[in-house]
Amino acid sequence: MAEIRDPENTILMELKHGLVTIELLPDVAPRHVERMKTLARAGAYDDVVFHRVIEGFMAQTGDVRNGNAGKGYNPRMAGTGGSDLPNLPAEFSELPHDRGTLGAARSSNPDSANSQFFINFRDNHFLNGQYTVYGRVIAGMEHVDRIARGEPPADPDRMLSVRVAADVA
Numbered sequence: 001m002a003e004i005r006d007p008e009n010t011i012l013m014e015l016k017h018g019l020v021t022i023e024l025l026p027d028v029a030p031r032h033v034e035r036m037k038t039l040a041r042a043g044a045y046d047d048v049v050f051h052r053v054i055e056g057f058m059a060q061t062g063d064v065r066n067g068n069a070g071k072g073y074n075p076r077m078a079g080t081g082g083s084d085l086p087n088l089p090a091e092f093s094e095l096p097h098d099r100g101t102l103g104a105a106r107s108s109n110p111d112s113a114n115s116q117f118f119i120n121f122r123d124n125h126f127l128n129g130q131y132t133v134y135g136r137v138i139a140g141m142e143h144v145d146r147i148a149r150g151e152p153p154a155d156p157d158r159m160l161s162v163r164v165a166a167d168v169a
Contacts, residue, residue: 002021002138002139002140003138004021004165005023006023007164007165007166008037008164008165008166009023009024009025009026009033009037010022010023010024010164010165010166011024011036011037011040011135011162011163011164011165012161012162012163012164012165012168013045013140013159013161013162014159014160014161014162015140015143015144015146015147015157015158015159015160016157016158016160017142017143017146018140018142018143019139019140019143020137020139020140020141020143020144021137021138021139021140021165022102022135022136022137022138023135023136023137023138024036024037024134024135025095025133025134025135025136028091028093028095028133028134029091029093029104029132029133029134030091031088031089031091032088032091032104032113032132032134033134033135035083035085035088035114035115036117036134036135037164038085039062039064039083039085039115039162040162040163040164041164041167044064044083044115045061045062045064045115045159045161045162046159046160046161046162047068047069047070047071047158047159047160048061048062048063048064048067048068048069048158048159049061049063049067049068049069049073049078049152049153049156049157049158050147050148050153050156050157050158050159051063051067051075051078051079051151051152051153051156052079052118052151052152053147053148053149053150053151053153053156053157054149054151055121055149056121056122057120057121057122057124058103058118058119058120058121058124059118059119059121059144059147060079060105060116060117060118061116061117061118061158061159062105062115062116062117063078063079063080063081063082063115063116064081064082064083064115065081065082065083065084065115066078066079066080066081067079067081069156069158075152075156078152078156079116079152082114082115082116083114083115085114085115086114087111087112087113087114088104088111088113088114088132089110089111090104090106090110090111090113090132091104091132091134092110092129092130092131092132093132093133095133096123096125096128096133097120097123097124097125097127097128097131097133098120098123098125098136099120099121099122099123099141100119100120100136100137100138100141100144101119101120101133101135101136101137102117102118102119102133102134102135102136102137103117103118103119103120103127103131103132103133103134104116104117104131104132104134105117105118105131106131110130113132117134119137119144121144121145
């Protein structure tokens with residue numbers, strides 16, 4: 001179990017293989033952190049699949065519009081949507097895309113991030129300065145490593161629940 005220093009800025013993501021604890025970085029990317037907490041508190045990430053999982057690279061999820069396994073999930077549409085909230089401006093920083101970091105997924109427009117994110121399986125420094133880093137896995141990376149691969153995976157894993165640690169009794 002990870003030591004949670006700031007429950008308001010810690011995400012607890014339940015996967016089928018176990019709990020993943022994510023430390024959010026509000027000093028680095030405050031808008032992205034706030035968006036993740038808003039969507040987590042609304043239950044928007046619950047049951048959302050990992051729709052793009054590339055071996056040796058990353059696992060992408062967070063399409064709350066088209067990626068919900070329990071609400072008519074269509075693998076051809078997953079990854080094409082976001083939330084009903086407006087897109088976020090880029091919050092690039094000097095933080096590298098190291099193994100376990102969370103990056104904001106987006107289109108070719110740097111200011112198009114919304115709800116989707118990815119977790120790096122390894123150091124992906126070629127992404128530095130191009131995608132917003134706003135969190136890091138502090139426990140449970142072994143569960144992330146077990147997420148089914150594919151674009152999309154034949155039998156995708158999903159986030160069973162995503163909660164802000166401060167809200168969990």
